[in-house]
Amino acid sequence: MTIDDESVYDVVIIGGALSGGATATLLLRQNPGIRILIVEKSAQLSRRVGEATVEVSAYFMGRVLGLTQYLNECHLVKQGLRFWFASDEVKNLGEASELGGRYQVRLPSYQLDRAAFDEEVLRRACLAGAHLLRPASVTGVELSSGQDQTITLKNGDGSKTIRARWVVDASGVGAMLARKEGWWKSNTEHPTAAAWSRWKGVKDWDGRELAEKFPEWASAVYSVRGTATNHVIGDGWWSWWIPLKGGDMSVGVVFDQRLVEWPQDGRGIGDRLKAFLMEHPVGRELLVDAEFDAADVHWRKNLAYYSTTFAGDGFVLVGDAAAFMDPFYSPGMDWISFTTTSAAELITAQRRGEPMSERIERHNRTFARSHRCWFEAIYKDKYEYMGEFDLMSLAFTLDLGFYYLGIVSQPFKMGVKALLVPPFSEPISGPFFRFISMYNRRLAKIARRRRHLKLLGRKNRGRRCLIPGFTLKSTDVGLLLKGIFQWIWLELTEGWHTWFRRAAS
């Protein structure tokens, strides 16, 4: 399409990937006839990380965006999360400790090829009425509270300046508005980095070769292992193994830069990634004949950041343009579900003529609090204990139990309006925030003591924690209570050593 300098839109969206396409879809549904322009830099979206959905993002994609049939036909149904632990004593896959479900999962989630998925969301947004300009970049935005915003674009025809009442920043990690306005902050408490690629020739987790080599291992679980997000884990790092429709496997490593020294030699990132994973007995078994796609190798450091402002009267930030915490447990697309739903609600409220200032203040307060508490409760210092089978089994049971109890249950019970309330944003979540933060801090402290005494990994050989899986039934609180009793037992048998000491011991 072409546009001229006089073009005026109701909303201009910077970026046509999932956050941009989803916001456009919601806006068009709530505001028939609204004029939306999506500006997307690329001619064709490429593969990107963010391939594993969890229960909230799957709800959003399936039930809110209405993509369940498409997801079932064109992507993979996911079988939860599975974790693999090792130590110097673990020689092979059969001896590695395993954490995950014994049976298939109870609620839907998917493994996505984002190049295809995001294009489909964008295609449907355009079918519903959004205009798309691509390849084209937004190069400048002049914000004007309560007025039309001025947007400068660059495409094949040169530069153009257009106006719109609202700008939605869905530019992803580029975080265009936050950086331009000086709101962008690196989360220096959480210095993580990642390297990843897509691979061919990764062994089949459920195939005959591994079943014949490790028969006990194969029969210990009734679920399909290969369509889970498998995590091969070590001290201070974890890796994701996400299968994609068609046979490729997305494999990448994330590590805490304070705990792991990433190999710095003359080899390329892909070779170093493979060498790093081949040190782990599970990685070695699965990757031995695998090859990464040399044209699709990526590296990013200091992953965690946030914007200090999320919205004003005329702009709103969604998805990665607003903040990014950590990829562990795949919260990225949950965050997209919450930010895009609230962004569409904010713009719709202004179009209905509602007063804006209090709403905007609430929006900023809500997302600042949610982001900070979500990070502090779940991720702060998690890499300290991530490689410990017993500590991680405990944390996973409790983290997942609280996720089901407080977050996943809400949209299933209350519908889409639950997505207007991001995690930890309401006062009622205060005690849960404090409790989750407390056990995560305690587990980190216990691991620090083990590291100091060179006791890490002692419980990583030949164990299996196969949790039955949570449902939305209130009786599942029993599983949470079991986890809490296990934590108390850990404190009485080991944790007490650190009760009165400072962090390093």
Ligand SMILES: Cc1cc2nc3c(=O)[nH]c(=O)nc-3n(C[C@H](O)[C@H](O)[C@H](O)COP(=O)(O)OP(=O)(O)OC[C@H]3O[C@@H](n4cnc5c(N)ncnc54)[C@H](O)[C@@H]3O)c2cc1C
């Ligand atoms: C290592 C890693 C692993 C992850 N794994 C998961 C996971 O398993 N599950 C999960 O839920 N999340 C995961 N995430 C997070 C997930 O990748 C992101 O949350 C998600 O992809 C963000 O989508 P988005 O639409 O906000 O941004 P993006 O996907 O980054 O899209 C932004 C779009 O904006 C366009 N754009 C940028 N600037 C401009 C401009 N100036 N003009 C026009 N267009 C522009 C770009 O071309 C791009 O298409 C992971 C993140 C990392 C770093």
